[in-house]
Amino acid sequence: MKKLLALAAIAIALQGCTTNLIEGQKQELETYKQKGLxxxxxxxxxxxxxGILPMAGYLYDGNYVLAFTTLPLYPFLGPLWMPFDTYNSAQARNYYATKPHVERERSKAMQANDRAMDDKHIDDVTYRRIRREIEDKYSAY
Structure with a gap:
């Protein structure tokens, strides 16, 4: 019984060791999802x-080193810990891919707006309105 309790305590403690996004990052990612970005x-x-299978979740996430280094832990903690870790790792990977993508798209839109203003295709009022629309579209808040 003591071994089972110790194993459960270790599994619960290891949940905190997973690759987690902080709350603000989770909110940003959700906002970007809602905006289609x-x-x-x-x-x-x-x-x-x-993540339930040995190594498979980490290989899918692209964490090749973790796939091999956590293999010895699999019989003890794998089915309890690895699904959480691979889920959070995939979420983090998506977040860190989304941030530069959104910034590139925002920058392209701003440059197009700047060019339109420089080429006298739009007036100052339209330029500012479009700029606000761009900021709203690409903002995570």
Whole structure:
């Protein structure tokens, strides 16, 4: 019984060791998803399902070193810990792919607006209105 309790305590403690996004990052990613700007390199749910199998979730997430270094832990903690870790890792990967994508798209839109102003295709009022629209579209808040 003591061994089972110790194993459960270790599993619960290891949940805090997973690659987690902080709350603000989760909110940003959700906002980008709602605006259709999120990049999904990996499916977090699929990563979690694959995390039940030895190495599979980490290989799917692209964490090749973790796939091999956590293999000895699999018999003890794998099914309890790895699905959470691979889910969070996929979510983090998507977040860190989305941030530069959104910034590139925002920058392109701003440059196009600047060019239109420089070429005298739009007036100052229109330029400012478009600039606000761009900021609203690409803002995470």
């Amino acid at each position: 999120a990049v999904e390199e990996r499916n977090p749910k699929l990563a979690a399902v694959l």
